[in-house]
Amino acid sequence: MSSEADALRRLGALLTGTEAEDLADRLSDGETLSSALQSVVATRRGEVRATMRAAGMGRGSEPSDAVAVLLAVAGARSVKTAITPLWTMPGHIAQGGPLTSSIDHLVDGATISVTCATFNFQRSSLLWDALKRACERPGVTVKVYMDAAASEGNARTPTPGEVATHLRGATVLRSRSFQGKQVRSHAKFIAIDHRFLLTTSANFSQSAEFHNVEFGVRVDDVALTEAVEREMRIAERQLYENCSMKRTHREVPQAD
Structure with a gap:
């Protein structure tokens, strides 16, 4: 296989469906590659640029060729491939599908992003x-949506500020008041690499992962996962406030 073909395959693995479609739209509108690449997450922008050039999509190539490839990537990424049940039951009774206690392995496998929402933590x-480890991996972005008041009266439940301290470098958002009423953030899901979506009745706790009866689904569906993340990004402007802790320069992990 040629190096150009290898680069095309690599490009398909690097880009999310949304990024590929946004890139195609920007290039179709006459933007330069440097300008169009603003739609790609900053930590992967340089790699995407280099891969596009290696695939023959850099200077001197026809923009229409790049647009065609990018739309093909977006289309391929939109295909639904699998839906499986996700269980918690005591005594290893559950027989069908993975267990809620396996979610940390999926988070450990994230290479691009982890977005999650929970009532309490x-x-x-x-x-x-697992989320702390994800925060420490170069190139992986972590975002957490939490209920602002879930920890009140329970010393065992970390406050959003304590979660932000633990997940230094992540974006941690807590619900706030909207139209005079405090918002209760009760959504429970994890989105991994803009592809896998896990939604469940379980909170982020040992009992919910090992002892309760909890049910959810794991979906391998780029279009759905990206739609959920997009909806939350829109909602966060009015329903959440940021309580993140910035990572200092000395704390940024170095790549091997």
Whole structure:
């Protein structure tokens, strides 16, 4: 296989469907590649640029060729491939589909992003450390939506500020008041690499992952996952406030 073909395959793995479609739209509108690449997450922008050039989509090539490739990537990314049940039951009774306690392995496999929403958060959850590990991996962005008041009156439940301190470098958002009433953030989902969407009745806690009866689904569907993330991005402007802790320069992990 030629190096150009390898680059095309790599480009398909690098870009999300939304990024590929946005790139195609911008190039169709006459933007330069440098300008169009603003639609790609900053941590992967340089790699995408280099890969596009290696695939023959740089200077001197026809923009229409790049647009055709990018639309093909967007189309391929929109295909639904799998839906599986997700269970928690005591005593290993559940027989069909993966268990809620396997979610941390999916988070550990994230290479682009992890976005999650939960009502409350317990330090006993497997995700407590899995999300921290994700924050420490170069190129992986982490975003958490939480209820602002879920920790009130419960010393075992970390506050949004404590979660932000633990997940330094992540974007941690807590619900706020809207039209005079405090918003309760009760959505429970995890989106991984803009592709896998896990939605479940379970909170982020050991009991919800191992002992309760909880049910959810894991969907391998780029279009749906990106739509959920987009809806939350729109909602966060009015329903959430940022309580993130910035990572200092000395704390930024270095690539090997």
